[in-house]
Amino acid sequence: MPALSIILWLPVACALLGATASLLGRRTGVVEAVTLPAGETSLPGNPLNRLSTSGGFALLGSLGALGLAIGYIADYSPGSHGLEHVTDVVWISELGIHYKLGIDGLNVFMIGLTTLLFAAAVLAANLREWERPRFFYFNFMLAETAVLGALLAQDLALFVAFFDLMLIPFYFLTGIWGRQPDRVRATIKLVIYTLVGSLLMLAAAVATGVLASQQGGGHITFVLSSLEHLPLSRGSQEWIFLFFAAAFLVKMPAFPLHGWMPDGYKAMPIEVLMVFSGVLSKIGAYGFLRIVLPLYPQAAAHFQTLMLLIALASILYGSVVAFTQTDTRLIAGYSSVAQLGFITLGIFSLNPQGAQGALLQMVNHGLVVAPLLFIVGLLARRAGGSEDVRDMGGLALRAPVLATVFLVVALATLAMPGSGNFVGEFLILLGVFKAKLVIAIIAFTGVAMASVYALRLFIRAMHNRLGNGAESRELSVSDGLVLVPLIVVIVFMAVYPQLALHRSEGSVKAAVASAHTDAAQPSGEKVAGTSASLPTVVETGGK
């Protein structure tokens, strides 16, 4: 397989190429300016004829990255838990920062998810006309590179840099191309909220590197594998943990820190929201697994109950608000809050089953929420531009394919047995069940509530009487091009979740190992028994 730098920089390089080609084309008049009315209507005909230069290059870049990611998944040998395809170059020697990338079971599927959703979103974006397309696609692809960078980074400082950088393209994407009322205010709110967390994380990351090397007595380093062997004192771990948790919980968003979410979700263009909700929210959860649990195990054990309560609050709050909302985007948004609550719950069960379920659920939720949001966009077009469920209804009338696709997504969202989400939530709850019984019991209600909001959205949009001013129209071919691959992958993950579970098992166990022992020690629980039972869990979960 080629070096990881290629998959990392391919998207932004393609965007730059596209921008250059488009500029040169405009100069020399080679590329015909596409003269289509701006607006949300997707036009019939072969969609490839309408590719703009920069959009085409962006699509090429995202598809190339997707192809590489599939290669990495196929190449990844199940059972191994070390880093593969490592690139390790000293970036800033004075600060001990390395440009170190690597793939292991924790990030290999996240990379697959990221590239898949970005490819789908870029395809979806190509179905529309954008003002200033060069700048739009540049930001879009820069976002993909930054997200991939955060996932691939095996150096704490590099991770922080990409994590912070991630937000800037979304700032532009929302602020410039977002929906009109209040988009600038919503964007600034979103960026300040999330960057506040990120900056706290910056201080915490620097402190980790400096304090760890001071205690270890060596030269300063930020490489994760070295930091794991330089444990911090308990006191430092605790405040650093809180700073990291703030960054990750805002990004998700989790219950008390979700203030930016409603405005942000309402302002973003739907294509941008697909990747924002599908991928960026998971980076926070991924950060817990990649950084927090291995580096600050004592603090993770210490704050376990607090984090579980936050997760529980997110599940309950997100679910309840989701079935009171009428804005379809916000239904999706609050359901994400609830789903990410489940993921956090799994991670902070601090045992391998819960963490594996969380990892699986990250992929599953990303796969589900992106098509859900895309369908929301389709529904809005059929309901005369309104995204309110009260204006919809009866849309299934002449659109059986759309209804079927929507039903698959809705059923996956509510974690129907047989879906990949069911396996994920099952593992999560199993993990929590072992760690904190009461919390697991309350969390079960979240599963029930998920079916309420998912089915409510489906019924109100697709069934009942045809809404006023709404028309029932079938899925167009080009929209199908975006949706069908995602549906195929959802079905595939439902049939064969072992693909992800087997490949991630080793890495997840390694990630939670030290936190698991720290959490188990105070109560004197036996460690050996729990991890030995894992393979059987995987088998039963798949059925």
Added chain:
Amino acid sequence: MSAILATAHLKGPHVDFAGLSPLIALLGGATIALLAGLIRTRWVRAQVVPALSLIALGAAAGLSIWQWNEGKSIVSGALRIDDLSLVLNLILVAGGALAVLLAWRSLAAREAAHGEFHALLLTSIAGMSLLAAAQNTVALFVGLELLSIPLYVLCATELRREQSLEAGLKYLIVGAVGSATLLYGLAMIYGATGATDFGAIANALSNGNLTTDPLMLTGIALCVVGLGFKASVAPFHQWTPDVYEGAPTPVTAFMAVATKAAALGVFLRFFDIALVSAQSTWGPALAVLATITILVGNVGALGQSSLKRMLAYSSVAQAGYMLAGVVVSTRLGIRATVFYLAVYVFMNMASFAVIVARERETEFGDSVQGITGLGRERPWLAWPMTISMLALAGIPATAGFTGKFYLIDAAVSGGYTWLGVAIVIGSMISLGYYLPVIAAIWMRPAPAGESASLEPSSPLGLPPAPIEGLPVLAGGSPELDTQPRSRRAQPEVLIVAFVAGAATLFFGIVPQPLFDLVHHAGSALGGLF
């Protein structure tokens, strides 16, 4: 008596011209620029004089590089030519050269008669260079005055604008108070230690039991206050917003980057050499001052509609960040501060160049309206401004991120973790004013008023009607050119914006050259960890 005189071996002091050469280049350049400004040909004054100052700055930079690794004391120990002072020289020269380019065809340079303007600018840089190399308290004070007095005048060079005069006067009064306080502090330190030399002060401090001596402590406190005025450290920063806003923009740009570099340079040298053994005394106090500065600067910048005023408050906050490197008094701290100073030149120059360009192009002056909708109209101006704002906020992939990372690193390893946290809290607040600027550039349409200014009759950036009976100025009467001015900013302004923006981005991705540069600066001061 006469016999003694006869036998005494009279010989002149040894003058190390090589060590002094950067200073000589600057002061010689100032003289030549002043003389060339007397030539009555318009072209010579407007074009040759700035070119001469650029040559002088280039010569100073070249001579500084020539002196690299020399590491010697000159003028009987008054000045120290080491890598710290040379790196600061380069930073000052870079800031000065960019300011000369911005001032080239500015109103300020024309009104003050070009020769004088550039001579004052070069003299001020010479003062800063002297300050950066000062090794005893006398040289320190002389350098500080040589820096300040030309600046007082430069602030007031737009003679017909009341605000400019007000800025000059305000700066003069506040600056004089600052200088007096500093002088008083230096005198007290002399009284306590009996020495003016930094090394001797350090010896006296570590040998005697002076770290608790009230005279010494008062002296240190007064020095902090005096230098705090120059570096605009809160609560001695009140002059900054008014002066920055009122002064001609090229002068503001120069003050923002060069004065800051010189003032922090002397902070480094004075506190980390002379007073280093009393670090446990002034360290915490200075750390608290840094925290206050960070908070006051960042909160003050919120909601400002004048970009220059906003950048003034932001420069207060940035001074607070950089003080963190002084507080810890380690080599790492010095490196981090010097690194940030170097980066700071580019970050700030990019935005000031854009402000200059927009002042000349629109009728909005430095108001945020002037840059609204810039992303669509003038992407070549919008990008440098955007990069500069992102860098000042400390976003990755810009040099500002690396600089902030370095400073936090220095603070944490110096045992001031909470100061590192204060820096990030300050950065959070700063998002509240940097991001709206970017939003104005990219996300809002250009104001409608601008189309009105397209009419050729509109007095774009021209001075108001000349005041009757204005005294004839040295170097000829001020030229009031009434020829139609182009609506586009001059190419050199665009070049400054582009170069500074590109450098900010470049050093964010490839910071190693800057790290190599500051590495030696950190090792220049002995006795530190």
